[in-house]
Amino acid sequence: MxxxxxxxxxxxxxxxxxxxxxxxxxxxxxxxxxxxxxxxxxxxxxxxxxxxxxxxxxxxxxxxxxxxxxxxxxxxxxxxxxxxxxxxxxxxxxxxxxxxxxxxxxxxxxxxxxxxxxxxxSFGKIDTCNINGHAFFCTAGIGFDGLISSVFAKSAKRGLSSYIQLIIREFTSFSAKPATVRVNGKELTSDFFVVAFGNASQYGNNAYIAPMANIQDGLLDICLIRHVGVAEAIQLGYGLLTKQIANSSLAEFHTCSTIEVESPEAQHFHADGEYMGEATSFNIQLSPASLEVVAPF
Known part of the structure; x- marks a missing residue:
């Protein structure tokens, strides 16, 4: 004021x-x-x-x-x-x-x-991000969560239970796609189930994809998950809901302010849960302290 x-x-x-x-x-x-x-x-x-x-x-x-x-x-x-x-x-x-x-x-x-x-x-400034020019403030992702956002966008049902049902249904037919992730001078090439970007710590509903993320530190938290089977998927789901994904051997984390991803196949992607389409090349950037918000800082 x-x-x-x-x-x-x-x-x-x-x-x-x-x-x-x-x-x-x-x-x-x-x-x-x-x-x-x-x-x-x-x-x-x-x-x-x-x-x-x-x-x-x-x-x-x-x-x-x-x-x-x-x-x-x-x-x-x-x-x-x-x-x-x-x-x-x-x-x-x-x-x-x-x-x-x-x-x-x-x-x-x-x-x-x-x-x-x-x-x-109480006013404070938070970091903001964009993926291929699409702004996001919480999370973005390529791969399985991008696919889920595309299916969820067409669904008439909302809420956590509907979301979980879609995840279970789509998981059985989803195949991880090859991609190269360029982060902090490294090139990481693999078949990735999910490449997730956390400005904030969670997708929503207390599902923590990047539990260490700090929305005011000028860094984006990257979560890489390679191809997983049913047992691993259950373990990941438990990790998401208990903030323990960072302790899982199935997830690899990096922090940076700029990241590039290249894939030989078009991949679905989302920004803050909203489906953005498909692409083979992705550029993700963070702008520090670029949005003022009211929150209990």
Whole structure:
């Protein structure tokens, strides 16, 4: 907050289709719980895919100090993209099925508590990343998790149980593809099940792909998983949910700020869980301390 006695503008961007179903009237809750001596709220709704970045950018350019994503990881990604490079800060009211960035930052998953955090805001800057020009703030990945994001995008069902069912179904027919990973002057060539990039520690739902990741250290955590069978996949799943994947012999970790991946075959990839398509060449870059957010720093 500034020293001004006037409330500052806060724009809330709601995705009415985001995440799990809820009976909560979010606009009413915002009007009830938000401290209007601190913030003057504006509430807008997304009407289509990729509408949120436009709304966020417009709000920031109109002088909003705070632009709040109300939704899941996809909505957070879109709003954050719109806020990048502006003087506005990102706020999050988590209302999705995974809430990866909110969980990593320690933002309460209960909406009234998340609003209280906005009433007494603590501002800090986090690193941001991109994969082939697509911004991500939490995680990105090539291989099996990229495939899952493509299948999940077509699914009408949301939530953790639906996600797990898709993983089990797709695992039986998935084959690891060859790729060369260039990181810290090394070339690592293998058949990779997953090449995952963690700016934050988890995918969402407390599934930790990079449990050591620090979103403010200027480094990206790379997790390499080579071809695995059923027994290994079960071990990896347990590791994800217990933060123990870093201790598994099945996963190899590196840290860097830039990484390149080349594959002779097109591979699926995602950014913050959103399917981005297929490619044979990938460039992943990190920009340190490039996004201001409200979180309990």
């Amino acid at each position: 500034t020293n001004s006695t006037q409330p500052e503008k806060a724009c809330f961007i709601l995705n009415p289709k985001s995440g799990v179903k809820s009976s909560v009237d979010v606009p009413a809750l915002i009007h009830e719980k938000l401290d209007t001596t601190r913030w003057t709220p504006e509430i807008v709704f997304t009407e289509r895919a990729d509408h949120a970045p436009e709304l966020a950018r417009k709000a920031a350019e109109a002088g909003a100090r705070l632009v709040v994503a109300v939704g899941g990881d996809g909505t957070v990604n879109e709003v954050a993209r719109g806020v990048l490079g502006t003087s506005a800060a990102l706020g999050i009211l988590p209302k999705g099925s995974g809430n990866g960035l909110a969980r990593h930052l320690g933002i309460p998953l209960v909406l009234p508590q998340a609003l209280e955090l906005l009433n007494q805001p």
